[in-house]
Amino acid sequence: MITQDTPMVTVSGLGRTYGSAGGDVHALQDVSFSVERGTIAALVGRSGSGKTTLLNCLGGLDEPTSGTVVVDGIELTSLDERARTALRRDRLAFVFQTFGLLPMLSAAENVGLPLRLRGAAAKERTARVAHLLDLVGIGAQAAQRPGELSGGQQQRVAIARALANSPRLLIADEPTGQLDAESGASVMALLQSVVRAEGMTAIISTHDLSLQAMADQTIRLADGRLA
Numbered sequence: 001m002i003t004q005d006t007p008m009v010t011v012s013g014l015g016r017t018y019g020s021a022g023g024d025v026h027a028l029q030d031v032s033f034s035v036e037r038g039t040i041a042a043l044v045g046r047s048g049s050g051k052t053t054l055l056n057c058l059g060g061l062d063e064p065t066s067g068t069v070v071v072d073g074i075e076l077t078s079l080d081e082r083a084r085t086a087l088r089r090d091r092l093a094f095v096f097q098t099f100g101l102l103p104m105l106s107a108a109e110n111v112g113l114p115l116r117l118r119g120a121a122a123k124e125r126t127a128r129v130a131h132l133l134d135l136v137g138i139g140a141q142a143a144q145r146p147g148e149l150s151g152g153q154q155q156r157v158a159i160a161r162a163l164a165n166s167p168r169l170l171i172a173d174e175p176t177g178q179l180d181a182e183s184g185a186s187v188m189a190l191l192q193s194v195v196r197a198e199g200m201t202a203i204i205s206t207h208d209l210s211l212q213a214m215a216d217q218t219i220r221l222a223d224g225r226l227a
């Protein structure tokens with residue numbers, strides 16, 4: 001039975017090996033940890049230490065070679081692709097370094113896209129989008145396209161979009177990697193405040209020391225292993 005005490009994420013003995021021309025690459029080896037509900041975990045490690053691979057395995061975007069990943073009481077490795085897609089849509093949200101916004105859509109349309117895909121009524125969509133844009137502080141830029149926004153503003157739109165379907169778990173891969181120090185800090189502060197306000201759980205990979213300071217837990221990887 002899932003209770004408030006069940007961790008949001010439990011990773012056990014996780015391994016991911018990629019075959020490559022130069023031989024096998026052990027991107028992750030025997031990684032185990034858990035993340036409690038309502039907390040923020042910072043994922044840190046040098047370039048190539050396995051952070052993206054780990055986040056992709058957590059989000060069901062990549063399949064582990066060994067071990068298990070349990071998200072919100074559901075073991076991902078036991079699901080078929082269709083069930084994994086449903087889990088991603090209903091419970092998870094992703095934020096990437098490169099924002100991933102659709103260039104031809106306005107900020108508001110980008111944020112409304114997950115609601116549209118879920119079949120939400122137009123009235124509900126409009127209200128939720130306005131709320132989310134205000135929440136991330138870009139209500140005034142609702143009609144602008146990504147190309148007309150700064151990097152920090154684009155990441156705010158991406159965060160608002162990630163929150164659209166009220167996910168349980170937010171997975172962010174270096175969300176401030178493309179931003180200057182000042183906008184990076186403000187995006188991190190925003191992420192922290194929305195995750196706390198919505199009672200979500202977040203796992204955020206970062207090189208940013210200030211995020212590590214504000215996280216409840218730090219998961220440190222070195223050469224694919226927990227350090």
Ligand SMILES: Nc1ncnc2c1ncn2[C@@H]1O[C@H](COP(=O)(O)OP(=O)(O)OP(=O)(O)O)[C@@H](O)[C@H]1O
Nearest residue numbers: 018019020025027046047048049050051052053054
């Ligand atoms: N699809 C793939 N095929 C082969 N090797 C891969 C693949 N994806 C990742 N790797 C290798 O796995 C290791 C871990 O990569 P990963 O991208 O997870 O690291 P990272 O910590 O996210 O790095 P960065 O901070 O630079 O993004 C690296 O050695 C990488 O070259």
